[in-house]
Amino acid sequence: MAVSIGQPLESTIETNGTAYSFDEDPPDMPGLKKSNERFRLPHITDLFPDIVPKYSTFSTKSSCLIRGNVQGPLRAKELGKMFVDDRDRVLLKVIRYAHASSSGAECLNDDCTFEHWWLSRAGPRSHIYFEPTEVNAAIVTCGGLCPGLNDVIRQIALTLTTYGVTDVKGIAYGYKGFIDEKIRDIDLTPQSVATIHLMGGSILGSSRGNSKTSEIVDNIEKRGTNMLFVIGGNGSHAGAMAIHQECFKRKLKVAVVGVPKTIDNDILLMDKTFGFDTAVEEAQRAIKAAYIEAASAYHGVGVVKLMGRQSGFIAMYASLASGQVDCCLIPEVHFSLDGPNGVYEHMKTVINRKGHCLVVIAEGAGQDLVAGEGGTDASGNPILADIGQWFVKQAKKHFKEVGFPAEFKYIDPTYMIRATPANASDGILCSVLGQNAVHAAFGGYTGVTVGLVNTHYCLLPIPEVIREARNVDPDSRMWHRCLTSTGQPDFSPPHVESN
Numbered sequence: 001m002a003v004s005i006g007q008p009l010e011s012t013i014e015t016n017g018t019a020y021s022f023d024e025d026p027p028d029m030p031g032l033k034k035s036n037e038r039f040r041l042p043h044i045t046d047l048f049p050d051i052v053p054k055y056s057t058f059s060t061k062s063s064c065l066i067r068g069n070v071q072g073p074l075r076a077k078e079l080g081k082m083f084v085d086d087r088d089r090v091l092l093k094v095i096r097y098a099h100a101s102s103s104g105a106e107c108l109n110d111d112c113t114f115e116h117w118w119l120s121r122a123g124p125r126s127h128i129y130f131e132p133t134e135v136n137a138a139i140v141t142c143g144g145l146c147p148g149l150n151d152v153i154r155q156i157a158l159t160l161t162t163y164g165v166t167d168v169k170g171i172a173y174g175y176k177g178f179i180d181e182k183i184r185d186i187d188l189t190p191q192s193v194a195t196i197h198l199m200g201g202s203i204l205g206s207s208r209g210n211s212k213t214s215e216i217v218d219n220i221e222k223r224g225t226n227m228l229f230v231i232g233g234n235g236s237h238a239g240a241m242a243i244h245q246e247c248f249k250r251k252l253k254v255a256v257v258g259v260p261k262t263i264d265n266d267i268l269l270m271d272k273t274f275g276f277d278t279a280v281e282e283a284q285r286a287i288k289a290a291y292i293e294a295a296s297a298y299h300g301v302g303v304v305k306l307m308g309r310q311s312g313f314i315a316m317y318a319s320l321a322s323g324q325v326d327c328c329l330i331p332e333v334h335f336s337l338d339g340p341n342g343v344y345e346h347m348k349t350v351i352n353r354k355g356h357c358l359v360v361i362a363e364g365a366g367q368d369l370v371a372g373e374g375g376t377d378a379s380g381n382p383i384l385a386d387i388g389q390w391f392v393k394q395a396k397k398h399f400k401e402v403g404f405p406a407e408f409k410y411i412d413p414t415y416m417i418r419a420t421p422a423n424a425s426d427g428i429l430c431s432v433l434g435q436n437a438v439h440a441a442f443g444g445y446t447g448v449t450v451g452l453v454n455t456h457y458c459l460l461p462i463p464e465v466i467r468e469a470r471n472v473d474p475d476s477r478m479w480h481r482c483l484t485s486t487g488q489p490d491f492s493p494p495h496v497e498s499n
C-alpha cells in the first residue's frame, strides 16, 4: 500500500526512512524503494527498538526550553511547520540528459534513462530519542584545517543548548584527544563559543593519525558520551563510521554524526563543503597579486599554487572567478609541458599576445611528472612533491634554453588560505550544517552526515559520501567553462596507440 506524504504531526511516529510501507513505489516517487535501501540511515532504534521517543524540546517559537510533555499533540497545530518529517525527501539529481554524450552526463545507458534517487531531508524532528538533560555531547575536529571549523563547533554547541543540553565537551587535537590522557577536554558553553567564529582554525585543534577505534570507543564508554559530532574529511568520516559500528557492536546508545570538512571540496554527492567558498575567495588575493607582479614585469609570469590534493576544485573555481588566469593545471587532467600542445607553448603564445601570463596550479597536479617525496602522512594520505616550485624551476630552465626571456613570480598562499575565518556564505553553510547535525542526533540518527544537495540540506549515510574522493570531471560543463575562460588548449600528452 502506498502511503502519501504530508500526514499531520499527530500521526504515529515515523522514523528512519522505513516509514513508507509499500509494495511498490508511490506514483509520484519512482525509485523510492531502492533509494531507501541505498540511502538508508542507521537509527538508534535499529539497536533499541523499544525506545519511546518524546516530543522535542526544540522550538523556534519559544524563548525558553519546552520541557516535559507540554509540547504534546495539542500544540502540534500551533507549532505548525517547524519540524521536518522523517519521510520528506530531496532529489539527488535534477538533470535529465537526452544522451550519454551530453556534457557532464552520467548515464546507465545510451538513452540516459532518468533515475530518481531520494535523500532524507535534514532538520528538527517532532520527536527526539535522547533526554536533553542526559546528553553528554562531544565535538572533535580532525584532519587539515579549513575555514569555518569554529563556526560549526559554535553552532553545534549553541543548538545543543537550545535543546536543553548542558554537558558539551570539545575533544582537543582530533581523535588523539580520546586516546592521549595528557590531552585535556575543552568545556563548550554558550559563553565560551560566543565569538570563536571570528577566528580561523579550530579552537579544539586538530590532528592526523592516531585513531584506534576500539580505544576511542573505550574512552567514549568511560566518559559516558552519547552524542559525538565529528567535523572532518573523508578520513575522519571513515573513523566516525567505525566508531558508530563499534558502539552498535557494544550496544551503546551513542549517536555519531559527521559534518563534512574539506577545503578541497572532495566529498561525494554534495553541492559544496564548507570552507571551499572562502578558499576560492581568499585565493583571489594571491592570484591578483601574481597578476599585478606579472603584468608589471617584461614577459612576466605569475604562478600561484593552490590546495587540492586529488581534486582541483579550488584551482578551477579560483581561476574562473579571477578571469585573469591563462592556464589552470589540476590533478584530474594530465598535461605535458613540452611540445606544440604543451604548457610552455601556450605560455609563450599568451606572453607574445599580452606581454605576461598567469598560471594556477593545484598541489596535486602533475604528480606523474615530478619525482614524488613518497610515503604517507600519519593518516595514510600520500605526501605530495611540491609541484609549484618544481614547475617554476623547470619553466625557468626551459625558457632560458630556448632563449625566450621571462620573469617568474611564484606565490604559495596555501596555508594562509586555510587559516582564514569563513566568509559570509560559508558562515551560513557552517551554521546550518552544525544545527542539522544536532537535529540528526536528537532524531536518533547515527552513522550519518549532513550536506547540501541540490541546494537542500540532507542526511546521508556516511559510506555513500566517502566511497572515493570527489573529483573534477574533465567532461563537465564547469571544467569546460574554466577552459573557455583561460583559453588554454588540451595539454594532454598525445595518445599513443599500443600494438
Ligand SMILES: Nc1ncnc2c1ncn2[C@@H]1O[C@H](COP(=O)(O)OP(=O)(O)OP(=O)(O)O)[C@@H](O)[C@H]1O
Pocket (backbone or CB within 6 Å): 142, 143, 144, 145, 174, 175, 176, 207, 208, 209, 210, 211, 232, 233, 234, 235, 236, 237, 238, 239, 240, 242, 261, 262, 263, 378, 379, 381
Ligand atoms: N579508514 C579509516 N578508519 C578509521 N579512522 C580513519 C580512517 N582514515 C583516517 N582515519 C582517521 O581520521 C582522522 C583524519 O583523517 P585524515 O588526516 O585523512 O583527514 P581527513 O578527515 O580526511 O581530512 P583532510 O581532508 O584534511 O585530509 C585521523 O585521525 C585518521 O587516523
Ligand SMILES: O=P(O)(O)OC[C@H]1O[C@](O)(CO)[C@@H](O)[C@@H]1O
Pocket (backbone or CB within 6 Å): 143, 144, 145, 233, 262, 263, 264, 307, 308, 309, 363, 377, 418
Ligand atoms: O599540511 P597538512 O595538514 O598535511 O594538509 C595538507 C592537505 O590538507 C588539505 O588542505 C585537505 O585538508 C589538502 O588540500 C592538503 O593536501
Ligand SMILES: [Mg+2]
Pocket (backbone or CB within 6 Å): 143, 233, 234, 235, 381
Ligand atoms: Mg582526507
